[in-house]
Amino acid sequence: MSRNAEALADEIRAIAGPAPVALGLILGSGLGHIADAVDGPAIPYDALPGFPHAGVSGHAPRLVVGMLEGVRVAVFGGRAHYYEAGNPAAMRLPLEVLRALGADKLIVTNAAGSLRAEMPTGSIMCITDHINFSGLNPLIGEQTDARFVPMTAAYDPDMRSALVSAARDGGVDLAEGVYAWYSGPSFETPAEIRAIRTLGADAVGMSTVPEVILARFLGLRVAAISTITNMAAGLGTEAISHAHTKAMAPIGATKLEKVLRRALAQL
Ligand code: HPA
Numbered sequence: 001m002s003r004n005a006e007a008l009a010d011e012i013r014a015i016a017g018p019a020p021v022a023l024g025l026i027l028g029s030g031l032g033h034i035a036d037a038v039d040g041p042a043i044p045y046d047a048l049p050g051f052p053h054a055g056v057s058g059h060a061p062r063l064v065v066g067m068l069e070g071v072r073v074a075v076f077g078g079r080a081h082y083y084e085a086g087n088p089a090a091m092r093l094p095l096e097v098l099r100a101l102g103a104d105k106l107i108v109t110n111a112a113g114s115l116r117a118e119m120p121t122g123s124i125m126c127i128t129d130h131i132n133f134s135g136l137n138p139l140i141g142e143q144t145d146a147r148f149v150p151m152t153a154a155y156d157p158d159m160r161s162a163l164v165s166a167a168r169d170g171g172v173d174l175a176e177g178v179y180a181w182y183s184g185p186s187f188e189t190p191a192e193i194r195a196i197r198t199l200g201a202d203a204v205g206m207s208t209v210p211e212v213i214l215a216r217f218l219g220l221r222v223a224a225i226s227t228i229t230n231m232a233a234g235l236g237t238e239a240i241s242h243a244h245t246k247a248m249a250p251i252g253a254t255k256l257e258k259v260l261r262r263a264l265a266q267l
Pocket of ligand 1: 111113240246
């Protein structure tokens, strides 16, 4: 753990109180309002030296630490993407800080395109596994043998089954599938989508994979949920754009919040 992460954790405890955090939650495009449900202070990333700028519209860059459904959480309202500055390890410091605050679990959310007709816009998908189609890795340059992180059960089976049960109990359809990471920021071509569909992907997006690799490196247990904001390129009739992503994310976000709230205490 870097000294910087320990120092930032001290600063955050001074603002939000000393109780350890149990779980971190990274919010994707258009999902920022979930942070408003947390009973605790919001700390702008600007006040946390070394935190990324997270400059994508639709993301409110702040960390909220407090209680949600009886669980002490740290909610990252905004993430840094690889495509912003070319750094696949852009979320390393925030995740180190999460660890330093005591958390041992992380839930990652994102907006994604669907590759399956039966998983239309507005659906949510629990990620079972990923394909790193970018070829990038946030651990390149890491000097220790800890860099050889096993990724066999990266998406924690117990956390996944808690999410699936919570969805069933809440009457929410929760698909399950494989997420493929393209770097962005341009959207994919139809040929690129056909390629990853052949390879076994169910959803596609521009985030999450580097964070999951970093989280496993740091010893965090991980689950991840996509909100489907569009059919991927060539598979639907809607025009694909960031504005469309932001406009559609709230449909899935309502379901996501319901599942998360029901699952939190079980995770
Ligand atoms: N591709 C990549 N990222 C995305 C998409 C998509 O179709 N939709 C939302 N984020």
